[in-house]
Amino acid sequence: MTLHADLHIARGSFQLDLSLSIAPGEVVALLGPNGAGKTTALRALAGLLPVTSGFVRLDDTVWDEPPRLFVPAEERFAGVVFQDYLLFNHMSALDNVAFGLRAQGVARPVARARAGEWLAKVGLSSFAGTRPRSLSGGQAQRVALARALATEPALLLLDEPLAALDASTRLAIRSELARHLGEYPGHTLLVTHDPLDAMVLADRIVIIEDGALVQEGPPAEVARRPRTGYVANLVGLNLYRGTASGTTVTLEGGGTLTVAEPASGAVYVAFPPTAVSLHPSAPSGSPRNSWPVTIVDLEQHAHTVRVRLAGLPPVRSDITPAVVAELDLRPGTELWAAVKATEAVTYPA
Amino acid sequence: MSATERSEQFNTATRRGRRRGRLPVVLAVPALLGLAFLVVPLAGLIVKAPWSTLFEQLFRPAVGQALTLSLVCASLATVLCLVFGIPLAWLLARSDLPGRGVLRALVTVPLVLPPVVGGVALLLVLGRRGLVGQYLDQWFGVSLPFTTGGVIVAEAFVAMPFLVIAVEGALRAADPRYEEAAATLGASRWLTFRRVTLPSIAPGVVAGTVLCWARALGEFGATITFAGNFPGRTTTMPLAVYLALETDPGAAIVLSLVLLMVSVVVLVSLRDRWISGLS
Numbered sequence: 001m002t003l004h005a006d007l008h009i010a011r012g013s014f015q016l017d018l019s020l021s022i023a024p025g026e027v028v029a030l031l032g033p034n035g036a037g038k039t040t041a042l043r044a045l046a047g048l049l050p051v052t053s054g055f056v057r058l059d060d061t062v063w064d065e066p067p068r069l070f071v072p073a074e075e076r077f078a079g080v081v082f083q084d085y086l087l088f089n090h091m092s093a094l095d096n097v098a099f100g101l102r103a104q105g106v107a108r109p110v111a112r113a114r115a116g117e118w119l120a121k122v123g124l125s126s127f128a129g130t131r132p133r134s135l136s137g138g139q140a141q142r143v144a145l146a147r148a149l150a151t152e153p154a155l156l157l158l159d160e161p162l163a164a165l166d167a168s169t170r171l172a173i174r175s176e177l178a179r180h181l182g183e184y185p186g187h188t189l190l191v192t193h194d195p196l197d198a199m200v201l202a203d204r205i206v207i208i209e210d211g212a213l214v215q216e217g218p219p220a221e222v223a224r225r226p227r228t229g230y231v232a233n234l235v236g237l238n239l240y241r242g243t244a245s246g247t248t249v250t251l252e253g254g255g256t257l258t259v260a261e262p263a264s265g266a267v268y269v270a271f272p273p274t275a276v277s278l279h280p281s282a283p284s285g286s287p288r289n290s291w292p293v294t295i296v297d298l299e300q301h302a303h304t305v306r307v308r309l310a311g312l313p314p315v316r317s318d319i320t321p322a323v324v325a326e327l328d329l330r331p332g333t334e335l336w337a338a339v340k341a342t343e344a345v346t347y348p349a
Numbered sequence: 350m351s352a353t354e355r356s357e358q359f360n361t362a363t364r365r366g367r368r369r370g371r372l373p374v375v376l377a378v379p380a381l382l383g384l385a386f387l388v389v390p391l392a393g394l395i396v397k398a399p400w401s402t403l404f405e406q407l408f409r410p411a412v413g414q415a416l417t418l419s420l421v422c423a424s425l426a427t428v429l430c431l432v433f434g435i436p437l438a439w440l441l442a443r444s445d446l447p448g449r450g451v452l453r454a455l456v457t458v459p460l461v462l463p464p465v466v467g468g469v470a471l472l473l474v475l476g477r478r479g480l481v482g483q484y485l486d487q488w489f490g491v492s493l494p495f496t497t498g499g500v501i502v503a504e505a506f507v508a509m510p511f512l513v514i515a516v517e518g519a520l521r522a523a524d525p526r527y528e529e530a531a532a533t534l535g536a537s538r539w540l541t542f543r544r545v546t547l548p549s550i551a552p553g554v555v556a557g558t559v560l561c562w563a564r565a566l567g568e569f570g571a572t573i574t575f576a577g578n579f580p581g582r583t584t585t586m587p588l589a590v591y592l593a594l595e596t597d598p599g600a601a602i603v604l605s606l607v608l609l610m611v612s613v614v615v616l617v618s619l620r621d622r623w624i625s626g627l628s
Binding site: 104 | 549
């Protein structure tokens, strides 16, 4: 049983074109900036929005195939965890979890017993009688997950499930969510704009920008070989597109880089900001890639300073605060950037 | 002078000004006159009440009869409004019916229509020779004018817009995504409406119900036109007040006091819900 979806949805001037397939037990993360169409895709799978053309199929069961058929949300078996959970405020946590079972005609005592088991699974047995308003963000998230899973749906859709949580809760809930997703036998689609959520929770990452797929692959692959500026930014790499001829790559935006592996044709070159060293004057010696740059701004991260530099090509560099002080760096300072050829990864575009 | 000192001085100045509450005379005088205009007649009602014979008057059978009839008719009219008004409010708030704006305007017409005109209109439609009334009479032997049923219909006609508007406002303010959440859990539209939508707009429904009931209780023009004035059958409190004024002013005052009391109770019970439910 695999979920196949070919989503084409037009909403005003926005157009989403995305093909997705999710195997049983697989967790696919749909990653993209705000307005990329992530939630639109999720709503189409949930049955809250019909596709303009294309299809949604769960194995042999057709859910949406215009103009022939549209199965509305209440007849699909899709559990959804909404971004702000949308727990029913006038019901207790237990009744929230039991709601789906009751809607499907399960007798009240049975539904409540099963809901109780789900609350126990997410560690909230003692909150069964609590109203959602009195729950903390993390607890509400867990109730929402239990509510979505209680009906044992074939498809689980999570819309930014961790976005509303504060940083410390997020860490705990993320690992807990990973455990629940690991146990869940159905198909999971996780919509997020947080690359860390995607890396930790997903088996495969699908990245969309402006309603179209830009990259797809296992988390490690995406992290190592980004294919757009957005993805490179997410995973914290310097990324350039250019034309390779031997070990020299002529970059699209201007400048050249020397790489270790000879290649030819259109390629991407990526290297981490830590591989970029800064020098007050043109360096001599081993690093063969060096070019003049001007500091645009400096940003303090945990133990490093991220320096954004203009030049051909523009580049980001991570250096220690000591170096910033030593070289007296500030916006406008002119420097030389240097990258070792062996630090740069090259892959076909 | 530093900026903070200056802003402190400014704050003290505005605070002092606010404390003194300098209201311009051009506003203060008409404001007080307006207040007196609204309050003095009610105070007069209390002052002129025949306190010595109050209980005697209050427990006269005619008063009890009118009060019971009023309460029963207003309550039944309210039930009628709830049964038809809530679905109508839902239609106005949630459906993508073409011409919804026109529909909403039509619904609010009885709100501004002189009640007497409403009564005439009801007579023309539901009267024994009316557009619909003649069939009601021929087929079911039902005739509404000049009956207790007529009172209920007249009151419901005038009061329903209050309920519809209150409930529609609450529905518009309610987040429709909760209904989507219910749908993803497998709930049908009807179950979603009963278990999710209705509880979430309960304050609006309560506010609308109370308003609707109060309006029905005070209904005069449409009632007297459509249902006439037959003691025990169609003479509700407002009609009894009007009748008594000609024959027994004391009784009219007592009846009025009772209605005033009911209004105050309604107002107090709505005090909190008024804001949360209607705005």
